[in-house]
Amino acid sequence: MYTGMKRFGPPPVASTFNTLLNGMLLLGDLKHAIFIVEEMYRNHFVPSFTSLSKMLKMVVKVGNLLDGLLVFELMLRYDYYPTEPTLNKFILMLCDAGMVSDTCFVFSVLLGKSYVYSVYCYNPILWALCKIGQSYTTLQLFYLMMKKEFVHNVCSYTGLIYGFYREGLQDNVFQWLDFMQSSGCMPNVITYMIIVKFPFDNGKFKEAIDFVNKMEKEGCNPDLVTYNVILRELCHRDRLDDISELIQEK
Template identity: 25%
Template sequence: MAPPLLSFPGKNPPIVPLPSLYRPTTTTATATTSFRSPPPPPPSIGSAARIQKLIAAQSDPLLAKEIYDVASSLRPDLLRRSSLHTLILKLARARHFSAALSFLRHLPSPSPALLSSLFHTFSRVSRPDLALSAFRRLLLSSSPPCPKLFNRLLSALATHPSSLPAALSLLKSASSLGVTPTTRSFNVLMFAFCRVGKLSVAYSLFNRIFAVGLTPDVASYRILMQGLCRKSQVGTAISLLDDMLNKGFVPDALTYTTLLNSLCRKKKLREAYKLLCRMKVRGCNPDIVHYNTVIIGFCREGRPLDACKVIEDMPKNFGCLPNLVSYAILVHGLSSRGLFEQANGYLEDMMGRGLVPHFSVFHALIKGFCGVGKVDEACRVLEGMLRQGVAPHVDTWDLIVAGVCDEDREKLEAAVLKVVKEEEWRRCTKIVQLGGALEEYMIRRFCMRNLQRDRCW
């Protein structure tokens, strides 16, 4: 039986809301957003360091350029400036100049290290005009370059004689370009003009150093003195050295080497020796190169006894000991003048100091002794040569064999047997190379022995 309905007399029944069976949780726009796919992740092409190593490892610059183009199109955020620097240098060194300059234009401010390497590369491939073009583009795109980069450009231009006028014009207009030249800038061009023989231009550059408010350094004086010595104006170079010393500069070792060599070649040996003695007083200790230069000069002019005086003064006055070159020059010089006993004394002194002479030193002395008939002395020199482990030359054996054959055959046989029995010497010298005299002598000895044996039987 159904329950009775409730009634409210004189009023309408209240409307009781029914519970909702479906209630949407989101709006249409929100629902649409919830079903949209997330953006795709960026492609994975490796890290920035990996890309840089990959570009640097390619031997083919065009392949490295393709790798850079692909990486820049996919992930430009991973590219470093160093990767572009490496690519530009690869293209320039492979003579892809247009591609290298095209990438260089993309750089708002190229680093000085990159430009310095480019200047060197363009100079090495004989294209200094490209170095000058890159420098002008740098002036238009950024602040004026530093003096070091400016000097690098001058060096690249000065390497080629055809670019020297452009380098000189660039140096003269440095102030208008906002570049402050240094003494090094003038030295670079002075050296280049001295090398091509234009000493007047080098002199004008030297004087211009004072005009722009700079001071020349030791290299400035040395470059100018080297140019004067090349022109055989050694007297003017000595005057410039005196001016340098009066202004308080201390010449370096290379400056003195240039002057000593020039004085010796001009046969001014007395002046060269005086300059060598004054070096230590003037603040530069002479080294073995300076002494050997003077020794060569004396021996070249046939004055080996004066060279002996230089060698004797070395240890007691300057504390510098002779080396292999010093003794070799002196022994050759003494031997050429017939002073074989003195030469032999210096040879023994040389070996007593633990120095092993070249075989030519022994050969010169052996040749001299054999030439004057002193075969015993020549044999003693040969024995000393073998004790030092130096293999005699074939001509040396010819001299000894020819000298001994004229005096004592028994002595020759003992010398030959000594060479044959010693394995080390036998490897260095073949018996068949000892000369025709030795071959003839050995044949006669063998024939005599066979004849004696036949008689005994």
């Protein structure tokens, strides 16, 4: 019917497009919903924010990330911006899929428009960059967000510590731990486990245990996972005496 209206008339009007778009969304037909929005743009009609927001939410729900990026760009054409819950899920899915450059594109566009969402949107990007060996790029982003008065949490700091650890930058790891604590953010079990692996990697068992004891003194009690990691590292190095000593002490 729509094709016939385009060819023979009467020409589609705003209500025509809105009816078609709502119908496609109701049917869950994302492919044709996107087509209708693109047709609206070509014909100078404006879809509602609600419709495009619903489209992005549906795309995220089914996990179609390429269509998600397309819908995101369609929203930008009308100066629409995703709601925070949908954006957080979208960012996380992009990061999990290894689409780091696309993730950075989405975040940089929103940042350029002064749309800065919560730490739950930002942290997955930080971790994704660190996992691909971009810790210094992440550090630049971290300080940029600080200038914008963005509040980082323990997950943010731990992500950078993890990035420095992966790249073998021991001095940076311990400097960042000091900076983290001086900023009033206390490390958690995950933070310490990343740090503890450094002395283990260098065969310094006593130094590793000293960090575990430091955890306890600071009120960050090691959990079962912590000890499992320590025992696994010792087993890999055939340190049976140290395993026995650790079990007796703890």
